[in-house]
Amino acid sequence: MDFLRPATLQQALEAKAERPAAVPIAGGTDVMVEINFDTRRPDALLDLNQVAELAEIGSDGGLLRVGACVSYARIIGELGRELPGLALASRTVGSPQIRNRGTVGGNLGAASPAGDAHPVLLACDALVEAASVRGTRLIPAAGFYQGPKRSVLAPDELITAFRIGPAMGPQQFAKIGTRNAMVIAVCSFALSLWPQGRPAGTGGTIGTGIGSAGPVPLRATDAEEFLAAELASAGLWESGVALPSTVTHTFGELVAGAARPIDDVRGTAAYRRHALSVLARRTLGWTWDSYRKGARQCA
Amino acid sequence: MTGTSTATGPRTSPTTSGVGQSAGRPDARQKVTGEFAYSSDLWLDGMIWGATLRSPHPRAVIDGLDIGAALRLPGCHAVLTHDDVPGRKVYGLEHADQPVLASDQVRYQGEPVAIVAADHPETARRALGKIKVSYTELEPLTDARAALETAAPRVHDGGNVVRHVKIRKGDPAAVAELVVSGEYQVGMQDQAFLGPESGLAVPAEDGGVDLFVATQWLHADRTQVAACLGLPEDMVRITLAGVGGAFGAREDLSMQVHACLLALRTGKPVKMVYSREESFFGHVHRHPATLHYEHGAAADGKLIYVRADIVLDGGAYASSSTAVAANAATLGIGPYEVPNVRLDCRAVYTNNPPCGAMRGFGAVQACFAYESQMDKLAAGLGLDPVELRVRNAMHEGSVMPTGQVVDSAAPVAELLRRVSGRPLPPAAAGTDRDIRGLPGGVSNTTHGEGVVRGIGYGIGIKNVCFSEGFDDYSTARVRLHLIGGEPAADVHTAAAEVGQGLVTLQGQIARTELGVEQVRVVPADTSIGSGGSSSASRQSYMTGGAVRAACEQVREQILERGRGLFPGHEDLSVSGGKLVSARDGALAALADLLAEPAEATVTWRHRGTSPLDPQTGQGDAHVQYAFAAHRAVVDVDTELGLVKVIELACAQDVGRAMNPQAVEGQIHGGTAQGLGLALMEEIQVTxxxxxxxxxxxxxxxxxxxMPPMKLDVLELADPHAPYGLRGVGEPPTISSTPAIVAAIRAATGLALTRVPVRPEHITGTGPERDA
Structure with missing residues (x-):
């Protein structure tokens, strides 16, 4: 196995063009496990840790640009205010050691439906920045995942960053695991509210993401549309009153209905659907409570 | 520490690291800093690497085995199969029924079929890939109760029952006013040690082999390895390497014979290290169990009878199933007085992974069932669950269902009172709580919604040391001599330090008994007699007893020398490095009496036990009984089925806390392992x-x-045991599981008859086939 260590992004892209089968590695929290378990034997590893550009946090227009090699620990420490949903999800990743090494870029590269960042990226309409010697393109998160551990990334492309709108309303993330820390998601759910619309101008007032309950991370589009319509038609954004329980209940059912779970070693399909309805209901309650408190403070 | 301390034996030394003190572990710093050398760290220049080809099928006939391509691989030094085993082709702790390498058939997924040695682990892996095995797959027998049916396929020629233990006491037709029955299931728990199976075999010039390995019983390994190699035992020399946890999983052989075969074939040192995945196939697990219980009680709650039927899934090979079955049976009604008992416990063969020793050893499975039954009975009678247990609690002088009289402290009622009398942790309140204290923890699944608190109790009983007439002994050599003019003791045994603190304890005993500070515990190996197994909570008792006895003999030699030098002083002792007269104080430095070293080797036995009558299960089968009780306080997210254990209180009688800090560590660790079984730990086999x-x-x-624990350590001396001590390691593993499940039942009102309890069980969202 070759170990390629480019010093710059340009060198990294050239290496990837030359050796498309080379597996990029940053924190190694996924790749090394696969190698240790002998489930993967790449010809080459492409170490991105020397490429400074990939560890940068910046902004581009109204969006934050977060380098693919920024660790979960940095997201928690540096971006908790702008990206509260992603920070919450990052806190549920592995152990402190894993959070120090693991990256969202790695989550995207692995494209496992159980990756903790995916539901938030979906709920926030994040864009995945993919680069190659041919150029750079932006892929909406919703169009990035193709199947379990498969994405639309071309063989010569590297994930260089993701772009994501800073929160303009409350966000939540909740994940089910069968122990209270250091656990892979049995299922997870992310919710974002955008009372004034999205920074890029597109997308609705409600964002959702479902993890580990389908072949790919999923959006609960029906649930988003239902809730957005309910909030708008009843003037709830303006009145800021408590949500009727019928609304939170139906929202939960629609989220559960959007999932496509299976029975596996971590949990049953029936449990995943049930748990998603509960998580959707609860996270909606928490975000709506935050919104109401915020609205009152502004008034 | 609370309770009374009535240690026997002399306290001759003011040492700060003697018996009863929290002497520090010599390996603590190395382990915390990552410097400790485990068996997987063994290294010898010129060594090559062994690897194992395992069956992918749980049951298959081997039609052919072609090793030619593997042998031709450059860097591959040897490929061995069943035909290359020079001695006995099978091994086993109680019945030698497990092939060193499979011959005509495989009986479980992961069974070793061939082994290779190569110049690099990667080469070895590639060589394994080049071995061609043709299998004809057969339908595996995977249901332990189906294995009992006469039409079931036979896993071994002798039938599928490894052992049937019957306990018969009193009136088999006894009737009672209140009867509760239930069927309970225990999933397959793993010991989950962190140091995978590993060792280094070095061929010796005499044609024998030196093996460095992490194990629990050096001499049992040697007996089996020598038989399989066809060598006399003295040509197989085993030294204990750094053990990264054991919990029963190192009682059976893993890579021992394989590495030695490869070393003897190639003439080179051979190292083998299992990967984490391979480790799950490389050792036995805790027996899954199905337990049917019926309890009959009078209106006042006094138990009248218990009838029980226990089936233990032993998997493909016998391992220690016979002893596990005996424990589940003899301890099967718990620490209660019951006049009429009819209990059947059968361990059976299936094509599931082999099961054997794990901390608690049969007592764990039974305790989950009988404690669940006690709660059910209490509910039926409208009695407090602690009160019902206290009314039936055994005590010193009680008679076991085997007819054995409990002849030392059995403070069952007191332990229950201790845990139930503790103040409860503050009630859950509000939705602003730190989520780390809520079910789901940092996964942020609740801010208080759906959370209900529950409290539950459990108490268990465990035997200490080996039972049923087994000749159980340990050997210790103690040598007192001068190092740099100062008296120092060497302590040598073959007893395995598996992390429990035995090395520390041996030093404490020598310091106390010999009044010296300098003690060197010599590495454990087979150049001395057996120390017995580091299992059954027995090493403090057995090797502690042997070291003390050897120290006593050495001390007597010193005193004899003293009496010769100082005639007229009959009341002599050694203390603080001096020979002391009761009348005149210090007479001489110990060093002055050690021109010649003083040395003694002692083989020490506990008092004898008896076999069980095969028809009635009657007999004084056990050496000592140990008890622990738990109270569990849990918060359950009743909507999501997630559990946070808020507090665990434990009360345990340890006879004598030889090392209080180590005792607490054992209770914490054992309790955590029981928590694992209650909530999450299961090898899922389909x-x-x-x-x-x-x-x-x-x-x-x-x-x-794992929550903070509140401990009550009682020290009620057992007059039959060295220092009055009682084995510590297993009891806390036994009772924490039922206490936690009882607390979840209290919070949810659900029956919960299976462990581990999964979120699906609490939310009613199990798989379709269970519906």
Whole structure:
């Protein structure tokens, strides 16, 4: 196995063009496990840790640009205010050691439906920045995942960053695991509210993401549309009153209905659907409570 | 520490690291800093690497085996199969029924079929890939109760019952006013030690072999390895390497014979290290159990009878199933007085992974069932669950269902009172709580919604040391001599330090008995007699007893020298490095009496036990009984089925806390392992195949799962045991599981008859086939 260590992004892209089968590695929290378990034997590893550009946090227009090699620990420490949903999800990743090494870029590269960042990226309409010697393109998160551990990334492309709108309303993330820390998601759910619309101008007032309950991370589009319509038609954004329980209940059912779970070693399909309805209901309650408190403070 | 201390024996030394003190572990710093050398760290220049080809099928006939391509691989030094085993082709702790390498058939997924040695682990892996095995797959027998049916296929020629233990006491037709019955299931728990199976075999010039390995019983390994190699035992020399946890999983052989075969064949040192995934196939697990119980009681709650039928899934090979079955049976009604008992316990063969020793050893499975029954009975009678237990609690002088009289402290009622009398942790309140204290923890699944608190109790009983007439002994050599003019003691045994603190304890005993500070515990190896197994909570008792006895003989030699030098002083002792007269104080430095070293080797036995009558299960089968009680306080997210254990209180009688800090560590660790069984730890096996052989999917508790503990350590001396001590390691593992499940039942009102309890069980969202 070759170990390629480019010093710059340009060198990294050239290496990837030359050796498309080379597996990029940053924190190694996924790749090394696969190698240790002998489930993967790449010809080459492409170490991105020397490429400074990939560890940068910046902004581009109204969006934050977060380098693919920024660790979960940095997201928690540096971006908790702008990206509260992603920070919450990052806190549920592995152990402190894993959070120090693991990256969202790695989550995207692995494209496992159980990756903790995916539901938030979906709920926030994040864009995945993919680069190659041919150029750079932006892929909406919703169009990035193709199947379990498969994405639309071309063989010569590297994930260089993701772009994501800073929160303009409350966000939540909740994940089910069968122990209270250091656990892979049995299922997870992310919710974002955008009372004034999205920074890029597109997308609705409600964002959702479902993890580990389908072949790919999923959006609960029906649930988003239902809730957005309910909030708008009843003037709830303006009145800021408590949500009727019928609304939170139906929202939960629609989220559960959007999932496509299976029975596996971590949990049953029936449990995943049930748990998603509960998580959707609860996270909606928490975000709506935050919104109401915020609205009152502004008034 | 609370309770009374009535240690026997002399306290000759003011040492700060003697018996009864929290002497520090010599390996603590190395282990915390990552410097400790485990067996997987062994290294010898010129060594080559062994690897094992395992069956992918739980049951298959081997039609052919072609090793030619593997042998031709450059860098591959040897490929060995069943035909290359020079001695006995099978091994086993109680029945030698497990092939060193499979011959005509495989009986479980992961059974070793061939081994290779190569110049690099990667070469070895490639060589394994070049071995061609043709199998004819057969339908595996995977249901332990189906294995009992006469039409069931036979896993071994002798039939599928490994052992049937019957306990018959009193009136088999006794009737009672209140009867409760239930069927309970215990899943397959793994010991989940962190140091995988590993060792280094070095061929010796005499044609023998030196093996460095992490194990629990050096001499049992040697007996089996020598038989399989066809060598006399003295040509197989085993030294204990650094052990990264054991919990029963190192009682059976793993890579021992394989590495020695490869070393003797190639003439080179051979190292073998299992990967984490392979480790799940490389050792036995805790027996899954199905337990049917019927309890009959009078209106006042006094138990009138218990009838029980226990089936233990032993998997493909016998391992220690016969002894596990005996424990489940003899301890099967718990620490209660019951006049009429009819209990049947059968361990059976299936094509599931082999099961054998794990901390608690049969007592764990039974305790989950009988404690669940006690709660059910209490509910039926409208009695407090603690009160019902206290009314039936055994005590010193009680008679076991085997007819054995309990002849030392059995403070069952007191332990229950201790845990139930403790103040409760503050009630859950509000929705602003730190989520780390809530079910789901940092996964942020609740801010208080759906959370209900529950409280539950459990108490268990465990035997200490080996039972049923087994000749159980340990050997110790103690040598007192001068190092740099100062008196120092060497202590040598073959007893395995598996992390429990035995090395520390041996030093404490020598310091106390000989009045010296300098003690060197010599590495454990087979150049001395057997120390017996580091299991059955027996090493403090057995090797502690042997070291003390050897120290006593050495001390007597010193005193004899003293009496010769100082005639007229009959009341002599050694203390603080001096020879002391009761009348005149210090007479001489110990060093002055050690021109010649003083040395003694002692083989020490506990008092004898008896076999069980095969028809009635009557007999004084056990050496000592030990008890622990738990109270569990849990918060359950009743909507999501997630559990946070808020507090665990434990009361345990240890006879004498030889090292209080080590005692607390054992109670914490044992309790955590019981928590794991209650909530998450299960090897999931479908169709004979393991579905979760990794620490990604075999979950063990983290610091956020294991709550703070409140401990009550009683020291009620057992007059039959050295220093009055009682084995510590296993009892806390036994009772924490039922206490936690009882607390979840209290919070949810659900029956919960299976462990581990999964979120699906609490939310009613099990798989379709269970519906």
């Amino acid at each position: 169709g004979g195949k393991v579905r979760n052989p990794s620490f990604t999917d075999y979950l063990i508790p983290t610091i956020l799962d």
